[in-house]
Amino acid sequence: xxxxxxxxxxxxxxxxxxxxxxxxxxxxxxxxxxxxxxxxxxxxxxxxxxxxxxxxxxxxxxxxxxxxxxxxxxxxxxxxxxxxxxxxxxxxxxxxxxxxxxxxxxxxxxxxxxxxxx
Amino acid sequence: xxxxxxxxxxxxxxxxxxxxxxxxxxxxxxxxxxxxxxxxxxxxxxxxxxxxxxxxxxxxxxxxxxxxxxxxxxxxxxxxxxxxxxxxxxxxxxxxxxxxxxxxxxxxxxxxxxxx
Numbered sequence: 001x002x003x004x005x006x007x008x009x010x011x012x013x014x015x016x017x018x019x020x021x022x023x024x025x026x027x028x029x030x031x032x033x034x035x036x037x038x039x040x041x042x043x044x045x046x047x048x049x050x051x052x053x054x055x056x057x058x059x060x061x062x063x064x065x066x067x068x069x070x071x072x073x074x075x076x077x078x079x080x081x082x083x084x085x086x087x088x089x090x091x092x093x094x095x096x097x098x099x100x101x102x103x104x105x106x107x108x109x110x111x112x113x114x115x116x117x118x
Numbered sequence: 119x120x121x122x123x124x125x126x127x128x129x130x131x132x133x134x135x136x137x138x139x140x141x142x143x144x145x146x147x148x149x150x151x152x153x154x155x156x157x158x159x160x161x162x163x164x165x166x167x168x169x170x171x172x173x174x175x176x177x178x179x180x181x182x183x184x185x186x187x188x189x190x191x192x193x194x195x196x197x198x199x200x201x202x203x204x205x206x207x208x209x210x211x212x213x214x215x216x217x218x219x220x221x222x223x224x225x226x227x228x229x230x231x232x233x234x
Contacts, residue, residue, distance in 0.1 A: 033221055042122075042209050042224030043163070056219035089161060105213070106153065107222065109163035 002026065004110035006092050012116045018080035021113045025073070025094030031055075032069055033107060034077050035091040043091055049075060082117045089114050120145045120212050122225035130231050131200050138185070139195040139228050141210035147171075150212055152193040153222065154184065157207040166208075169193055205232045 005024040013019050025032050030051050035043035046065065048056040051072040060067070064083070069075040079086055093107040121144040131137045143152065154166040169177045169184045177184040185194040197204055207229050211222040 031220075035221075040226070042211070042227050043222070044224070045221035048219060048221045050218055056221055091163065093163070104151070104153075104168040105220065106165045106168060107163075108165070109155075112161050114161075 004092055004094055004108055006090075006110035006113055008113060009111060010114050010116075012118065013082055015084055015117050016081040018078065019082055019115060020076055020078045021090050021092075021115075023075045023077070023092030023110060025075075025092070026108055029094035029096055029108070030072070031095045032075050033093040033095075034067055034075070035093065037089045037091055037112070039088070046077070079115075082115075084117050087115055087117045120147070120150075120214065120223040122210050122212055122223055124210055124225035124228050126228045127226075128229040128231070130233055133202060133232050133234050134199055137197045137200050137204075137230065139197075139208050139210075139230065141193045141195065141225060143191050143193060143210070143212050145191075145212060145214075147214055150214055152184070152186070153211045153213065154182070154193075154195045155209045155211060155224075156204075157209060157227070159206070163209070167195065200232050202232050202234060205230060 007022050032049045034046040037043040046060045047067045049069040052069050067077045089112040091112045092110045095107045123142045150171045152169045156164045167177050167179045167182045169186045176186050181198045183196045207227045209224050209227045211224045213220050
């Protein structure tokens with residue numbers, strides 16, 4: 001079974017530029033998450049989708065970050081304009097509901113996109 | 119609000135020894151789930167083990183076990199017979215149970231280095 005796919009793997013931009021990240025979850029996973037992991041810290045949830053609806057975006061800086069999940073499969077996270085403090089790894093994860101699979105509802109993570117803002 | 123505390127920024131352990139990674143948590147929820155993830159230098163997060171707040175027995179998965187002490191709000195990860203490949207960052211995380219919003223709250227992690 002293919003894992004969570006993310007692209008690009010690396011991105012370097014100047015501050016005030018815009019950037020977009022793409023995520024393709026594991027087939028059949030209805031729930032998709034975006035996390036931000038700043039160097040030396042644990043991941044921090046930015047947004048959670050259930051199918052194509054937003055469940056939780058309470059920690060998303062909405063003045064500059066946006067995300068969408070059209071058709072309930074792929075998702076795109078955008079930053080516009082980027083700031084220096086946005087330098088981080090952006091992780092996408094997906095999960096089954098807890099009734100299926102192991103019942104744990106564990107999240108499966110992609111390899112991440114490392115963003116450097118200069 | 120939920121909070122995860124991992125007090126060991128780094129640990130050095132001899133190969134084949136057992137190692138305990140500490141995790142304490144704070145939550146007002148009655149129902150919650152606790153996870154441990156491994157993050158090698160390549161960056162991907164790998165699920166290791168899960169403990170539900172109502173589970174009566176400590177979780178085990180191969181060489182991994184979770185020492186769950188609910189009254190103390192601790193969920194320590196125990197790795198038995200450590201191997202060189204266990205060198206990585208380890209993160210403890212909590213998920214709220216119930217309701218649709220179930221994103222994870224992570225601790226700052228412990229950098230484990232296994233020495234030959």
